[in-house]
Amino acid sequence: MKIRVRKIRPVETGFLEMRLDEGPPQVSYLEIVNPDFGFVKRPAENAVFVRTGVPVHNSGNAFRVCGPCMRGEWPVRDGPEKRQERQKFMSKPYIVFGSEMSPYSVKARSYFRYKAVPHQWVVRRPENEAEYKKVARLPIVPAVATPDGGALQDSTPIMEYLDGHFPEPSTHPADPALGFLSLLLEEFGDEWGNKLMFHFRWWADVDQIATAQTLARQMLPRGTDAEVQQAATMIRTRMTGRGYFVGSSKETAPLIAGYLDTLLDLLENHLGTRKYLFGARPSFGDFGVFAQFYEMLNDPTCASLIRARAVHVINWCYRMIEPRNDGEFESWQSLQPTLEPILTYVGQYFLPWSVANAKALQSGAESFTVTLAGTEYTQQPQKYHAKSLQVLRAKYAAVADNAALNEILTKTGCLAWLQPSQ
Numbered sequence: 001m002k003i004r005v006r007k008i009r010p011v012e013t014g015f016l017e018m019r020l021d022e023g024p025p026q027v028s029y030l031e032i033v034n035p036d037f038g039f040v041k042r043p044a045e046n047a048v049f050v051r052t053g054v055p056v057h058n059s060g061n062a063f064r065v066c067g068p069c070m071r072g073e074w075p076v077r078d079g080p081e082k083r084q085e086r087q088k089f090m091s092k093p094y095i096v097f098g099s100e101m102s103p104y105s106v107k108a109r110s111y112f113r114y115k116a117v118p119h120q121w122v123v124r125r126p127e128n129e130a131e132y133k134k135v136a137r138l139p140i141v142p143a144v145a146t147p148d149g150g151a152l153q154d155s156t157p158i159m160e161y162l163d164g165h166f167p168e169p170s171t172h173p174a175d176p177a178l179g180f181l182s183l184l185l186e187e188f189g190d191e192w193g194n195k196l197m198f199h200f201r202w203w204a205d206v207d208q209i210a211t212a213q214t215l216a217r218q219m220l221p222r223g224t225d226a227e228v229q230q231a232a233t234m235i236r237t238r239m240t241g242r243g244y245f246v247g248s249s250k251e252t253a254p255l256i257a258g259y260l261d262t263l264l265d266l267l268e269n270h271l272g273t274r275k276y277l278f279g280a281r282p283s284f285g286d287f288g289v290f291a292q293f294y295e296m297l298n299d300p301t302c303a304s305l306i307r308a309r310a311v312h313v314i315n316w317c318y319r320m321i322e323p324r325n326d327g328e329f330e331s332w333q334s335l336q337p338t339l340e341p342i343l344t345y346v347g348q349y350f351l352p353w354s355v356a357n358a359k360a361l362q363s364g365a366e367s368f369t370v371t372l373a374g375t376e377y378t379q380q381p382q383k384y385h386a387k388s389l390q391v392l393r394a395k396y397a398a399v400a401d402n403a404a405l406n407e408i409l410t411k412t413g414c415l416a417w418l419q420p421s422q
């Protein structure tokens, strides 16, 4: 079968974006040849990002992207032990059940890609529900089946598990102060970034309609238009009633819009002069934050905002789809001018909100009000988040004696919220 590439265009230096004419039903997978462990099969998506200089062949029903240089750091220079461990998985890759529309799935997938861990991306849909259920303890994506028969859920622990098995390339700056800031930003992306993304995704009609249609088509790739439309209507009805999960309401809508505006400007400024949040290579924090913005780029309202105002944020999101190690982490000195304002934002909005949410859960309150940067904000408490605040505090406790870190956290208004007494 002949596969046509509709468009190939440079996304940024060193990358090409290929848009395929055919979607998943016709183009079943990409093969990326890696001399270390054979090949990685990846389901083809409509947009594929490929590094330039790599020959791309049309072979049957798959694109074959050949060559050892698909990624900047290949071949992976691990010792023989690590290589053996990778080779164990040659015949059985990790299976990652996910969705292009799920920030946490995309985040985990980028981590697998960055670590060059053989994996198969499987879009969760009705036809694979039985396999998915064998893996998923909770009805959420991502869900990962490990080659040894285990199962993983929850994107942060999934990334930590991968760190344990595949420490290189590391996403943790060696400087312990920067290392913690990266963990803090990962958590910030997951919880606060998701609030912004989810609110906009299910708020305006245009976003509800577009998202429901995309989700329905993803679920039913071979469905008729009428079937897809019916599914889209169901999804829209189910999801628009769920905004309160993240505090989205008539009262909070203008506030949340302001929170996004402010954050977008801060990120745009910071990413104007570097590839990733902490320098020339992706940090743990990049994965948490980018995933929410990558989703926003799918959604009409947020996409228009970002496209009009934040071209560096767009480039960073695309970069994070196939993250590369292009150099070193920077020092605090060089990051400070534009990273400090982002951390100040975290200390002004995310952390006080997070602590107020945890207190409300503890007291069993049905809703809570917190003053964020001088304005009152009210929502129902979010369950999952209290647990992840505890985890974040435990991560801070492990480096709490670091004077340089404490100075940064104090200056940015973050420190008090990380103490268990708060």
Ligand SMILES: N[C@@H](CCC(=O)N[C@@H](CS)C(=O)NCC(=O)O)C(=O)O
Binding pocket: 101, 102, 103, 104, 105, 139, 140, 141, 142, 153, 154, 155, 156, 190, 384
């Ligand atoms: N904390 C989890 C959150 C996962 C999550 O909320 N996944 C959403 C999609 S982004 C989900 O599967 N929701 C249920 C559904 O879509 O049916 C993680 O980091 O993996």
